[in-house]
Structure formats: structure tokens, C-alpha cells
Amino acid sequence: MDILDRPPLDKYDFSRMVNMWEKLILEIIADMVERHEMCECQDCVLDTTALALNSLPPRYWILGSYDAFCPPEKFTEDSMNVRLAEEAVLRSYQLVQQNPHH
Numbered sequence: 001m002d003i004l005d006r007p008p009l010d011k012y013d014f015s016r017m018v019n020m021w022e023k024l025i026l027e028i029i030a031d032m033v034e035r036h037e038m039c040e041c042q043d044c045v046l047d048t049t050a051l052a053l054n055s056l057p058p059r060y061w062i063l064g065s066y067d068a069f070c071p072p073e074k075f076t077e078d079s080m081n082v083r084l085a086e087e088a089v090l091r092s093y094q095l096v097q098q099n100p101h102h
């Protein structure tokens, strides 16, 4: 059973709670795979994504309620955040390449 199906958690909408780095990291990974800049096997893509996410400070947002004051784009379009995400992916992929699981 999924933990979120367990009462009383099942009455809360946790899908509104998102890791803001995840969107940035996955966009960068998608671009790299499309451009054939990284191994596109399951192991390398998931390992690189997990390593990159683990290397960044967690940034969870609750979507919906406060979007007017603090829209999610404020985070994902911030050039500093984009650069940090790119650096994290490149660093992580270098590590994965040194010891690939494929």
C-alpha cells in the first residue's frame, strides 16, 4: 500500500507538494539525452537524477495557495537556480560515468 493511501494521510493532497529541483533537473536530463550527451540507459539516467537531487538542498513548494505571491516560476526560471541545477547534473553524470551500473 502506498503510504499516501494510508488514513489519515489519504485525505490530504500531497501532489501539491513538489520538489522544485526535480523539474529543473529532469528538464536538463531530457535535453542531454535528446542531444546524445549522456548514456540513455535506465541506470545512468536514474542514477544521475538521484545524485543530482541529493546534492542540492531540498526545496519543496506547496502549489496552489500561495502561487500569486510566490509563483513556482520564480524558482524554476531563476538563472542562478538553473545554473546550480546544470552544475549538479554535470557533476553527477561525471560520477556515474566513473562507475556506471550498466
Ligand SMILES: [Zn+2]
Pocket: 039, 040, 041, 042, 043, 044, 045, 100, 102
Ligand atoms: Zn548507461
